[in-house]
Amino acid sequence: MIELPACPPIKEAVPRYISFAVDQAPVLGGTDSRIVRMGDRWAVDVETYPVEYAEHGMKYLSRLVRGMKETVRMAFREPGVKPRSYGTPVVASAGSAGTSLPVSGLIPGDVIKEGKFFSMVIGGTSFLYQVAVADVTVSGSGTATLQIEPMLRRQPAAGTALDFEPKIEGFIQGNEQSWNVSRSKYLPFRFTIKERA
Incomplete structure (x- = not known):
């Protein structure tokens, strides 16, 4: 897994939800x-x-090229959402499945907003999820059940940590990575990351 550097900063990000559901017409x-x-x-x-190629661009490009064969991990932007502590959230019990995730280690009385993203790392791979149904108020014991999307793609063990500063991990899409060489020393990058599972 490759971490993308923070420089150059992201100018625009367009998240997409990819569904494998199918419609069946009688x-x-x-x-x-x-x-x-x-x-x-x-x-x-x-x-x-745009970033100066010699200063930061070479390193960034190198990681994008490697990301066509290895997964890359990047912070998932939530505009206007200020980073804050959610306690030390972990999966509360083994056997979690579907779209319901029991969580412990949260701050008692805290409210987790509908639409909040978080990551869960299982077997070294980061999976991105979203609180999908309603605002959730944490109990006095620091527990809550989050209704999430998409449904769990791997069954997490009890104690699996949750990261409320979300990351997306996947391959750089496409069969080529190109960049513009001009008289300018600066160049922007354009790419797509899609989760592998």
């Missing part, structure tokens, strides 16, 4: 059904500010 009419399948995941299209 042959003789009637109500359509949506068949939900496992494997939904996130992707993000990124454009950075």
Whole structure:
């Protein structure tokens, strides 16, 4: 796994939710059904500010090229959401599955907002999730059950740490990585990261 440097800073990021659900239409009419399948995941299209190639650009480009064969990890931006402590959140019990995640180690009485993203690292791979149903108030004992999207893609062990400063991890998409060589010493980068699972 490769960490992308913070420089050059991101100018624009366009997150996307990728669903593997399919619609099933009855042959003789009637109500359509949506068949939900496992494997939904996130992707993000990124454009950075121009950066001086000799100072930071070479390193960034090197990591993007490597990211076509190895996964890269990058901070997942949440504009206007200030970083803060959520305690020491962990998965509360083994056997979690589906879209319900029991969590302990949170700050008692805290509120986790609907739409908040977080990451969970399982087997060295970071998975991105979103609190999806409603604001959740943490109990006096520091526990809460989060309804999340997408559904859990790996079964986490009890005690698996959650990171509320979210990251996205995946491969750089496409079969080539190009950049513009001009008289300017500065160049921006454009790329897409898609979670591998």
